Amino acid sequence: MKRINAARSPAFPYTKEKRKVYFLSMNHSHSHSYQIHKQNVSRLIIALILNFIIFLTELTAGLFSNSLALISDSIHNLNDFGSILITLSAHKLSLKKATHTKSYGFKRAETIGAILNVAILLAAAFFLLYKGITRIHHQEPVSGSIMIWVSIVALIANSSAVLLLQKGAASDLGIKSVVVHLMADAISSCGVIITGIIVHFTHSYILDPFISIVIAFFILWNCWGILKEALNILLEGVPGDIDLEQIKNRLEDIEKIIDVHHIHVWGISSKHINASFHILVDNCPLAEVEKIMAQCRKILNDEFRINHATIQPETRKYETVAILCQSL
Numbered sequence: 471m472k473r474i475n476a477a478r479s480p481a482f483p484y485t486k487e488k489r490k491v492y493f494l495s496m497n498h499s500h501s502h503s504y505q506i507h508k509q510n511v512s513r514l515i516i517a518l519i520l521n522f523i524i525f526l527t528e529l530t531a532g533l534f535s536n537s538l539a540l541i542s543d544s545i546h547n548l549n550d551f552g553s554i555l556i557t558l559s560a561h562k563l564s565l566k567k568a569t570h571t572k573s574y575g576f577k578r579a580e581t582i583g584a585i586l587n588v589a590i591l592l593a594a595a596f597f598l599l600y601k602g603i604t605r606i607h608h609q610e611p612v613s614g615s616i617m618i619w620v621s622i623v624a625l626i627a628n629s630s631a632v633l634l635l636q637k638g639a640a641s642d643l644g645i646k647s648v649v650v651h652l653m654a655d656a657i658s659s660c661g662v663i664i665t666g667i668i669v670h671f672t673h674s675y676i677l678d679p680f681i682s683i684v685i686a687f688f689i690l691w692n693c694w695g696i697l698k699e700a701l702n703i704l705l706e707g708v709p710g711d712i713d714l715e716q717i718k719n720r721l722e723d724i725e726k727i728i729d730v731h732h733i734h735v736w737g738i739s740s741k742h743i744n745a746s747f748h749i750l751v752d753n754c755p756l757a758e759v760e761k762i763m764a765q766c767r768k769i770l771n772d773e774f775r776i777n778h779a780t781i782q783p784e785t786r787k788y789e790t791v792a793i794l795c796q797s798l
Contacts, residue, residue: 510635510645511561517631517648518554521547524624524655531620535613538605539662540620542598542682546658546689547624549594550651553587557644560584577739580644584700587647588693591654595693598686605679612678614670617662625659628652646740650692658685699740706736709743712774717745720773724765726752735776745770746780759783 525547532540560583568575632652635645658681665681668674699710708714714733721730729750737743751762763781770776 511558513634514554514558514561514645514648517635517652518551518558520627520631521551521554521652524627525551528620528624531616535616536610537612537617537662537666537678538601539612539658539665539678539681539685540617542601542685543621543624543655543658543662545597546594546651546685547655549590550648550655553590553651554648556583556586557648560644574738577742578703580739580741581700581703583644584647584696585704587644587651588697588700591651591689591693595686595689598682598689602679602682602686605682606676609675609679611673612669612675614666614668617666617669617678621659621662621666625656625663628656628659632656647696650696654685654689654692657688661685703737703739708735709737712743712776717747717770717774720769721747721749721766724762724769726754726758726762727766728752732782742778743774743776744778744780745776746782748782748784750784753785 525544528540528544528547531537532542532544557580560579563576563579566576632649635649635652661681661684665677668677702710712735714735717735718730718733721727727749731748731750733745733747735743735745749762749766751759763783766781767779770779
C-alpha cells in the first residue's frame with residue numbers, strides 16, 4: 471500500500487511549521503489534562519482521609535452521647551468515604567487506553583461511579599428516615615454539649631473538603647457527586663449544632679430524630695440532579711447546556727457552508743463530548759473542504775466544548791442521502 475506523504479497531501483494542507491505548532495499544542499493539551507487529573511486525585515485522597523477521621527469521631531461521640539443525629543451523620547460520612555473510593559477508582563479506570571472491544575476507552579467509568587454514589591446516598595437517606603421516624607415515637611435522652619462540639623469539628627472538616635474539591639467539580643461529574651455528599655454533610659453538621667444547642671438548654675429530645683429526617687430529605691433532593699445528568703450521558707442524550715439549533719446556525723455562518731443537517735451530539739463523559747453531522751458545501755477542492763472542516767471543529771471546541779467531531783461533507787443533496795439522513 472502506498473504511503474501518503476502528509477507534507478504533500480492536499481488532505482493535510484499545513485506547512486511543516488504549522489504542523490509542528492499543531493502537534494506541540496496537542497501535546498500541551500494532553501499534558502494539561504493529565505496535570506488536572508493528578509491534582510483531582512490528590513484532592514480526593516485528602517478528602518478521603520478527612521472523611522474517615524470525621525466518621526470515627528462522630529460514631530464514637532454518637533454512641534457515647536446517645537445522639538441519633540450524630541450516629542446518622544457518621545454513617546453518612548462512612549458512605550461518603552466509600553463514595554470517594556469509588557470516584558478514585560473510576561478516575562483511574564477512565565485513564566485506561568481504548569481497546570479493540572472498548573473503542574471509546576473507559577471514560578464512562580466516571581458516570582457509573584456517580585450513579586453508584588447516588589445509590590449509596592439513597593440508601594443512607596431511607597435509613598435516616600426509618601431511624602428518625604422510629605425515634606420520634608420512642609424518644610431517648612441525648613447529650614447536647616457533645617453534639618455541639620463534635621459537629622463543629624465535622625463542619626470545619628467537611629467545609630474544607632468541599633472548598634478543596636470545588637474546582638474539579640466544575641468539569642467532573644464524579645467529583646461533583648462527591649462534593650454534593652460533602653455539602654450534605656456540612657449542612658447536616660449545621661443542623662446538628664443547632665439541635666445540640668436547643669437540646670442542651672431545653673432538653674427537647676424530639677429534635678434529635680427530627681433533624682435526622684430533615685437531613686434525609688435534603689440528601690434525596692440533591693440526588694436528583696446528579697442522577698439526571700448521569701442517565702442523560704448513559705442514554706447518549708444531548709448535554710443540557712448545548713443547543714443543536716445554535717450549533718447549526720453557528721456553523722452555517724462559515725463561508726461556503728450552505729447547510730448543516732443530521733446533527734447528533736452526545737457525551738462519553740461529562741468532559742468528553744462528541745458530535746457528528748453533515749455539511750453541504752459549494753463545489754471546491756478537497757484541501758478547501760479540509761479547511762472548512764477544521765473551522766467547524768475549532769468552533770465546536772471553543773464555543774460548545776465539543777472535543778471530537780465526525781463531519782461528512784456533501785457537494786449535492788441527493789434524494790437518497792436525504793432519505794438516509796431521515797432514517798437515522
